[in-house]
Each structure stands twice: as C-alpha cells, then as structure tokens.
Amino acid sequence: MTTRPQAAAPPDAAAPHEAPDAPAIPDHTTDLTVIGAGPAGLYAAYYAGFRGLSTTVVDTLAHPGGQVAALYPEKFLYDIAGHPAIKGRDLVDNLLAQAAPFGTRHLLGQTATTLVRDGDGWLVGTDAGRLVRTGAVVITAGLGSFSPRTLPCAVPYEGRGVAYHVARLDDHRDRDVIVVGGGDSAVDWALALAPLARSVTLVHRRGAFRAHEHSVRQLHDSPVEILTDARVTACEGGGALERVRITAGDTVLERPAQALVAALGFTSRLGPIAGWGLALDNRQISVDQAMRTSLPGVYAAGDGCTYPGRVPLISVGFGEAATAVNHAAVALRPGSRLAPEHSSDTVPPPLTPPGVPATR
Numbered sequence: 001m002t003t004r005p006q007a008a009a010p011p012d013a014a015a016p017h018e019a020p021d022a023p024a025i026p027d028h029t030t031d032l033t034v035i036g037a038g039p040a041g042l043y044a045a046y047y048a049g050f051r052g053l054s055t056t057v058v059d060t061l062a063h064p065g066g067q068v069a070a071l072y073p074e075k076f077l078y079d080i081a082g083h084p085a086i087k088g089r090d091l092v093d094n095l096l097a098q099a100a101p102f103g104t105r106h107l108l109g110q111t112a113t114t115l116v117r118d119g120d121g122w123l124v125g126t127d128a129g130r131l132v133r134t135g136a137v138v139i140t141a142g143l144g145s146f147s148p149r150t151l152p153c154a155v156p157y158e159g160r161g162v163a164y165h166v167a168r169l170d171d172h173r174d175r176d177v178i179v180v181g182g183g184d185s186a187v188d189w190a191l192a193l194a195p196l197a198r199s200v201t202l203v204h205r206r207g208a209f210r211a212h213e214h215s216v217r218q219l220h221d222s223p224v225e226i227l228t229d230a231r232v233t234a235c236e237g238g239g240a241l242e243r244v245r246i247t248a249g250d251t252v253l254e255r256p257a258q259a260l261v262a263a264l265g266f267t268s269r270l271g272p273i274a275g276w277g278l279a280l281d282n283r284q285i286s287v288d289q290a291m292r293t294s295l296p297g298v299y300a301a302g303d304g305c306t307y308p309g310r311v312p313l314i315s316v317g318f319g320e321a322a323t324a325v326n327h328a329a330v331a332l333r334p335g336s337r338l339a340p341e342h343s344s345d346t347v348p349p350p351l352t353p354p355g356v357p358a359t360r
Helices: 039-050 066-071 089-102 150-157 184-193 211-221 271-275 314-332
Strands: 030-036 053-058 105-108 113-116 120-127 131-139 143-150 176-180 199-204 224-229 233-235 243-248 249-254 261-262 266-269 284-286 298-300
Touching: 030 039, 030 120, 030 314, 039 053, 039 066, 039 089, 039 314, 066 089, 113 224, 113 271, 131 284, 131 314, 150 233, 176 184, 176 249, 184 199, 199 249, 243 261, 261 284, 298 314
Parallel strands: 030 053, 030 131, 053 105, 131 298, 176 199, 176 261, 199 224
Antiparallel strands: 113 120, 120 131, 143 266, 233 243, 243 249
C-alpha cells in the first residue's frame, strides 16, 4: 500500500491559487472535469455518468481519443479485455458511444492551462478563455503533449509523402513505402501495409528490433524488405517524395518511395499541468491507492500517473479511471457508497451511435 504523497511543486511553478490570468466568470459548472480525452479519460466520463455526475472533458486535440486516435487509428490492439482484436478507431468510437447517453460536455481543441482553488472545488481555465467550475478533477492527460522524433532528411517532405503515423492504411495501397524504426510501431505498420502496398521496406539503424518477439517473427516471414544497421540518408523528389537513399555500412541503396513513415517515437511534455503544484515523480503525477494526487479533490489515472508497481497498459488505465471516479463520487456526495451498483442490476440508458457532441 502506498502513502499519500506530499505536494512538491517545482521552484518555478506557480501554486494552484496563483493564476492571475485565469478568467473570472465561469462558463458553466460541472460535478467532474476530466482533463484528457484518451481511452482512460473517455472511460472516466462514462463512469462519472454511471455514478450520476455531470462531466466535462477537456482535451488539447480537436478530436477525442488521444494518441490512439491521433497516431494509431488503424492499428489493432490485442490487450483490451473482451476484444480479441480491435482497431484504435473502433475502440474510441465504442468508448464515445458508451458515455454518450450521459450527456458529457466536450471542450476539444483547447488546453487546460490553469487550476485554481474555488471553495471546496476548483476552477479549470483553458487557453481558449473558457472557465469551468468543478467539484473534482480527474487528470487523464497521459504524458502530456507529444511531438514526433524527426528524420532530418525527411522534414522537407512532411505532408508530401512523409508522415509519423498511418492514418488510413488504404491510402498506401499500391505505393512503395519506407518505414523507419525498430520498435513496435514500426514493425506493426510494416506488417499492416505489406498486403496493400506495392513494396514495403523497413529500415532500422540497429541490428536487433525492440518490437515484440512474435511481431518480429511475423516480420521475417513477411514480404517486407528488412534493412538493419542502416539509415535513410536522403529523400528526393519534385513536389512530393519519390525515392530515398539508404546507407548500410559502406553500401548506398536507392529505393522508390511515394511514402515514408518515420516511426521513431515521440517526446512528451507535461505542459501547464507541471505548474499546478502536484507532486511529481519523473514528470508523472504521484497518486495513492485511491488515485488521489497531492491536491484535494484532484485525481489522476492513465499513463500520466505513477505509483509503485504500475504497469503502463490501456487496460490498467481503465481500472484507474473507474477507481478515481468512484472515490471522487464519494467525496462529492458524502454518505454515498464507494462500490457502485452492479451495472447488470440497472436499467441501461438508450444506446447512442458513436459520435461526439460539438465542441462547446
């Protein structure tokens, strides 16, 4: 069992009540504000609705789903309970449909920048000038904002054949595709594109892959050309990418390429949250066994939080989100039960087709 952490704001971080630029008049009031619309955040919104709490979800991205929707919409996920395999896009749609009957309010395309104490609750301000008065907060922002690690020679062709993820597999049908990287994403993209593309070449600067062993075995059994101990050293073309040069030892190879996927990982930044006075451990939010942070009424779940023994899986984030919301529900409504009703004992709300309410 862990102990509740003590607040330890960085020396240059403003305390939560020191936010003079926060707007003064709230736009609306809600029981719970979820910061981050990734899978854990969307599940938190569902669970809050199930517990009868009004909920607002804030996310920097203009669409819900977090990194899964932004970077891996076409990838299959194999470790989601009850789904032998499900595409990232479909998982997000299902989570939205699950929460939709409860009327979740979405503030998308704006970043939560300020957290100010307001009596027994909090004021959450965004960079769009919105202000939400809320009884409790659940932070599910993952590791914060993220930016791709670039391939220098490929930068001039970004948006003209070079990308850092695959939004739609079918866009690469009958194309020559170069995938750069040695982790799970690179190997997964290469395997997914192999049946569609005219050719797929995977270039990795090391001799061994970091990807899951089973995936690597599949890769070696696939038609993908594998070039290890190799680097893409030049990208060429007119208005768009047409070919690349690859250096492997003393050998320089040239391959046709109408698309290059640089799956080199991402760098993350916690952003404004780092200045809210939360206790942090290696840029992650420290929480106790109830998912409480060092600030009263503020909880965290998903990959942006940490505690001893945590395993960074989407499935773990779902459980943390449910734990955080149930503890928040008791804090907001003293005397209520921590353990909710069994969902099978309730009358379900009408199912709503996948979709997101307009940003408000």
